[in-house]
Amino acid sequence: MMLLHVCCADCSLKMIEAIKSDPEMKEEELNLYYYNPNIHPQSEFTARQIAVQKIAAENNIKVIIANWTPGDYFQALEGLPEANRFNKLNRCRLCVRLRLTQTFKFAAENKYSFVSSTTQTSNYMPIGVILKIGEELAQKNGVEFYHPPQINCELKTSGFYKQNYCGCVYSLLERMGEKYGTNKRGVNY
Ligand code: SF4
Numbered sequence: 001m002m003l004l005h006v007c008c009a010d011c012s013l014k015m016i017e018a019i020k021s022d023p024e025m026k027e028e029e030l031n032l033y034y035y036n037p038n039i040h041p042q043s044e045f046t047a048r049q050i051a052v053q054k055i056a057a058e059n060n061i062k063v064i065i066a067n068w069t070p071g072d073y074f075q076a077l078e079g080l081p082e083a084n085r086f087n088k089l090n091r092c093r094l095c096v097r098l099r100l101t102q103t104f105k106f107a108a109e110n111k112y113s114f115v116s117s118t119t120q121t122s123n124y125m126p127i128g129v130i131l132k133i134g135e136e137l138a139q140k141n142g143v144e145f146y147h148p149p150q151i152n153c154e155l156k157t158s159g160f161y162k163q164n165y166c167g168c169v170y171s172l173l174e175r176m177g178e179k180y181g182t183n184k185r186g187v188n189y
Contacts, residue, residue: 001029002114002146005103006063007036007167009051009160011118016059017155018148019116025146028114032056035066035102037073038095040169051160064106072098073168085170092125095168097133104141116146121153124166 002019006012012032020026034052039045045068056063076098077091084090096119107115115138119130127147134145165175 001031001112002116003031003033003103003107003110003112005099005115005117005119006032006034006052007039007099007118008048008163009055010157010162011121012052012055013157014121014151014153014155015116015118015148016061018151019146021150022148025114025148030061031112032061032063033066033103033106034063035099035106036167037069037071038099039068039167040070040172042068042070044163044167047161048163051162054160066102066106072102086174088124089126089129091168091170092122093129093133096122096125096130100133100137104137104143107143108141112143114144114146116148120147121151122166123153124171 002025004012004015004019006015016030019028019030032052034049036045036048039048049065053063053065073095076094077085080090080094096117099119100115100117103117104115115134117130117134119125120127122130131145131147134147138145165171
């Protein structure tokens with residue numbers, strides 16, 4: 001049985017397709033785990049949650065929803081100076097580690113054989129960094145980390161809410177900066 005950590009519906013569908021296309025995994029029972037304390041604000045967390053539940057129902061896959069606990073995210077970034085929070089590699093590494101740590105914990109407690117994560121479709125972090133975190137946690141928890149042989153990141157999906165930023169408040173400010181020319185500390189009125 002595999003526990004797939006998911007961050008949004010779009011990335012979930014890409015990973016579900018990748019898992020089901022792997023002959024060694026296509027028969028494995030799959031559950032989705034929505035644990036994303038990084039997502040800001042709560043309305044965004046809820047919009048993505050509803051979209052994930054919609055695609056899970058359409059694909060007849062069980063989904064487990066963890067509460068929105070933003071304090072977990074800010075605690076994970078605690079040692080990172082504010083200036084470095086706009087360095088994606090620094091903050092995303094901590095964010096992925098936080099979400100995978102909780103996913104592995106839940107998987108070990110509930111006797112899953114495999115853990116995987118939609119963070120593997122991310123263009124925010126090199127895949128090598130994500131795999132290293134996954135493999136380290138796999139060893140620690142005695143649950144295998146699964147990386148599909150192929151992920152079609154160009155897969156076009158529709159029919160549900162799609163976000164236009166990665167999730168955290170920093171990525172939201174970066175997105176606003178690209179779109180409206182604002183600085184990283186907020187909107188210039
Ligand atoms: S950009 Fe995405 S992966 Fe990186 S810290 Fe923010 S929410 Fe997490």
